[in-house]
Amino acid sequence: MLTAHLPSGYVLGRLGPQMRYGMAAALIGAVLPDFDMIWFLFVDEGRIHHHRYWVHIPLFWACIAAxxxxxxxxxxxxxxxxxxxFFTAILLHLLLDTVSGGILWAVPFNDHLYHFITVPATQSSWAWSFILHWSFVAEITIWGGAYVLWRKARRA
Known part of the structure; x- marks a missing residue:
């Protein structure tokens, strides 16, 4: 997923049990693994795929939750x-990244990035390759669902 993590957290926060700080936990958990992009862009300079960092490894979050x-x-x-x-939102992030980004679901047994769809590099920019791929419809759908829930909440 390229853009749908925050709106997916919003959907989780709206459809999940309503409690104080629940929405904040859903929103933070839904985007937290991508804070590794700061390291990826400014320190590592893109040498290692950011889905290989510890914040994108399900076993890490399973240990923290345990x-x-x-x-x-x-x-x-x-x-x-x-x-x-919060932990459900992190799991949601990892599941969404599994669609086309790849996640290390089998660490420590192997270091394969598992994904359902391979997005070929058809454009000069990797971002445009994702945006123009048919799978981007899933992201638009998540955004649409978040928008519908937001409008419904504003009317109430």
Whole structure:
């Protein structure tokens, strides 16, 4: 996914259980893995695909969730719902990236980037190759769903 992570978090926040800070957790979790783009662009200068960084590895987030969720359930039970929304949004991000971007689902057993669709480099820019590929309709659909939910919430 190129542009639909934030609106997917909005959809999750609207359709999930309504709770204080739930929307914030959904929005932050939905985009958090892509904060590695700062390192990718300004430090690594694009030498390593950013989906190979630790914030895009499902096992990393599974370990963090396995440690934090029991602690939150024991000592801050009132925050458990928000934490679950946050980790669900991260999982949603990784699932959306699996469509055409590739995610390291089998780490530590192999370092293959798993994806459903390969977007060929048909344009001079990788971004235009994604935007002009038929799979970009999924991103437009997510944006459309977020817009419909936003309009519905404003009317209420």
């Amino acid at each position: 440690i934090l969720l029991p602690v939150i359930a024991l000592w801050w039970r009132h925050c458990l719902g928000v934490a679950l929304i």
